[in-house]
Amino acid sequence: MHLHLKIWRQKNGDQPGKFVSYELPEVDEGSSFLEMLDIMNEQMVSKGEEPVAFDHDCREGICGMCSLVINGEAHGPQRATTACQLHMRHFKDGDTITIEPWRAKAFPVVKDLVVDRTAFDKVIQAGGFITARTGSAQDANEVPIPKPVADKAMDAAACIGCGACVAACPNGSAMLFTSAKAGHLNLLPQGKAEKDERTLKMVEAMDKAGFGNCTNYGECQAVCPKEITLDFIAKMNRDYATARVRKFFSKAC
Amino acid sequence: MSATESCRIPSLVKKYLMAISGLVLVLFIVGHMLGNLQFFIGPEVINAYAFHLHHLPGAPVSLWLIRSSLLGALVVHVWMAILLTKENRAARPEDYLGQKTRVATYAARTMPVTGVLILAFVVFHILQYTTRVVPVDYNQTIGQSAIEVGHVELEYFDVFAMMVSGFSSPLISFFYIVTMGLLCMHLSHGVASMFQSVGLRNESWRPKLKCAAAIFGWVIFLGFASIPASVLAGYGEPYLSAKETAWANAPVTPPPSSH
Ligand code: HEM
Ligand code: FES
Numbered sequence: 363m364h365l366h367l368k369i370w371r372q373k374n375g376d377q378p379g380k381f382v383s384y385e386l387p388e389v390d391e392g393s394s395f396l397e398m399l400d401i402m403n404e405q406m407v408s409k410g411e412e413p414v415a416f417d418h419d420c421r422e423g424i425c426g427m428c429s430l431v432i433n434g435e436a437h438g439p440q441r442a443t444t445a446c447q448l449h450m451r452h453f454k455d456g457d458t459i460t461i462e463p464w465r466a467k468a469f470p471v472v473k474d475l476v477v478d479r480t481a482f483d484k485v486i487q488a489g490g491f492i493t494a495r496t497g498s499a500q501d502a503n504e505v506p507i508p509k510p511v512a513d514k515a516m517d518a519a520a521c522i523g524c525g526a527c528v529a530a531c532p533n534g535s536a537m538l539f540t541s542a543k544a545g546h547l548n549l550l551p552q553g554k555a556e557k558d559e560r561t562l563k564m565v566e567a568m569d570k571a572g573f574g575n576c577t578n579y580g581e582c583q584a585v586c587p588k589e590i591t592l593d594f595i596a597k598m599n600r601d602y603a604t605a606r607v608r609k610f611f612s613k614a615c
Numbered sequence: 616m617s618a619t620e621s622c623r624i625p626s627l628v629k630k631y632l633m634a635i636s637g638l639v640l641v642l643f644i645v646g647h648m649l650g651n652l653q654f655f656i657g658p659e660v661i662n663a664y665a666f667h668l669h670h671l672p673g674a675p676v677s678l679w680l681i682r683s684s685l686l687g688a689l690v691v692h693v694w695m696a697i698l699l700t701k702e703n704r705a706a707r708p709e710d711y712l713g714q715k716t717r718v719a720t721y722a723a724r725t726m727p728v729t730g731v732l733i734l735a736f737v738v739f740h741i742l743q744y745t746t747r748v749v750p751v752d753y754n755q756t757i758g759q760s761a762i763e764v765g766h767v768e769l770e771y772f773d774v775f776a777m778m779v780s781g782f783s784s785p786l787i788s789f790f791y792i793v794t795m796g797l798l799c800m801h802l803s804h805g806v807a808s809m810f811q812s813v814g815l816r817n818e819s820w821r822p823k824l825k826c827a828a829a830i831f832g833w834v835i836f837l838g839f840a841s842i843p844a845s846v847l848a849g850y851g852e853p854y855l856s857a858k859e860t861a862w863a864n865a866p867v868t869p870p871p872s873s874h
Contacts, residue, residue: 368712381712434713460712467706532719534706537626565627574706575626575699577726578808579719593817600814602627 363389363455367402369414370462375470375478381460395438395448396421396428399461415474423447423587426522429529430475431462436526436585444524444587464529468536468572479525481571482539486523488567489560490543492552505551518546520588527582527590533574538582540568541598542590548601558605565602624698633695634812637805639688644798648838655845658775658854663762665774693734700727722804729801736794743781750787753777758862776858778842779851788843799836803829 365386372379386402393401396418403413419427428445432438438448453459463471468481507515519542527538544564547553553560576595583592624632650668653661671677716724739749747753757777759770782788806828810816816824846852 431711434711434715435717462711465707465709465711467708530717532707532724533703535626535703565625569623569626572706573626574703575629577699577703577723578804578811579723581717581719584717591818592811592821596811596814596816598814599627599630599812602625603631603814606628 365389366458368460371474372471374473389450391451393450396446398450415476417476418446421446426524429464429524431529433460436529437587442587442589464525466528466534482523484571485540485564485567488563511549515546515549518542518594521590526585530581530585533577535576536568536573537576537595538590540564541594545594545597558608561601561605629695629699630812632691634809636688636692637809643685654842659762661775662771666762666771696730722800729797732797776855779846779855782843782846788847791843792840795836795839799832803832806831
């Protein structure tokens, strides 16, 4: 298949970027989206041009590195699919495809299609962990966890931190990510001890990083490659409210 | 961190304030609509209702307490709306070239716009029917009529006649009906959103709440819009002209009109 590509090129964070058009003849339908970019980059390198920088690592949908907005949609047109798992058979011969980086104030462009997602690390550092003594692991069945709770926590833990939720949100909000990361631990007995502290701190870190506020559009859920739902945002809203109330009253005594 | 960032109200607190102030306004709007619908029962009923509203137990303190809590809710709501909108625009400075919307409804995306238009409406509405200075001085043009309060007959300002007189202007009626349409949109997102903001929503309730909010929006729209629409269709017109003739022939007691 023959493709017309419109790709965002930007030297670095200080200089403004722009779209550049490329023609790519003979793309194999069976190749993945990132392989298509690899082929294009090889051709560019052989012509002595600067290849297009894009993030990727596992290429099997589990690391969360790939981060492309394809035709205006984070990770492209396929639901529950990362850009690395997207295949060219979902496009037609002669298609024009626009490829852009995640766009959010909290995710500045580093180069071309690569953005800096340190803001997510800050949210995790604020509370996306449990404090546990190191040493030999506890017996797996020592802490009973009801199956529905374990399942729900697992749904949240499926978040790969790619940032598609922020990219798709018209408000640049990171609530789906933060709520998945907080919710995953808040649901489990191991996370209960630090639940209030975690929720308050992660929300604070999220606000500080310059993410927007949720207005309940639902765009994040629609693009999430791991199909994480707004349920977790509702849960975070609940957990945060109870944490604030408890903190308010515990100050008094 | 700049000073503005350090005293930024936490995002979720803004959402709670938005939802709670929205709920206060929603409750008010339900009561207001039910009260107004007495317009269709007849002049004596809505005029007596107006009398009761102004003579609530504990009036005028109670009336001002209600008014100030509504104003407080509106101020909080608009204030949070401004903060949210400003921060959200800053957090997402540019759009995508092929910007796509997957699930966000038109109503959700236009919340700030419908909100500002509703606010403009509220200002006009209060000037028209509460302070009665726009577009004409109703205290001068509308007289009093008999109402019955606790088996006592008394003369009281004719609210029914004022409503008919106000809505007999097609421009004003049109403005009211359009704004109620916008309110319907605002509520069809807002009322469902309210539950999410305070954490009372999940995957199985989301579609139900969305549907309920849409129905609620339509009920509010039909309830309010039916009043100007019925006046445009001629309802109340014979009553108003009969009253106007009566007031012209025998100007009623205070205030002494000068025309
Ligand atoms: C009389 C009227 C009003 C009622 C009954 C009302 C009701 C609501 C409700 C229930 C919400 C949902 C809160 C939430 O998301 O948790 C909401 C959201 C909102 N309202 Fe209003 N509102 C009114 C007037 C206004 C005005 C005057 C503005 C104006 C500037 C405004 C702007 C907004 C905005 C920006 C949102 C946020 C939308 C979102 O969260 O997606 N509203 N409103
Ligand atoms: S490259 Fe790892 S998820 Fe796409």
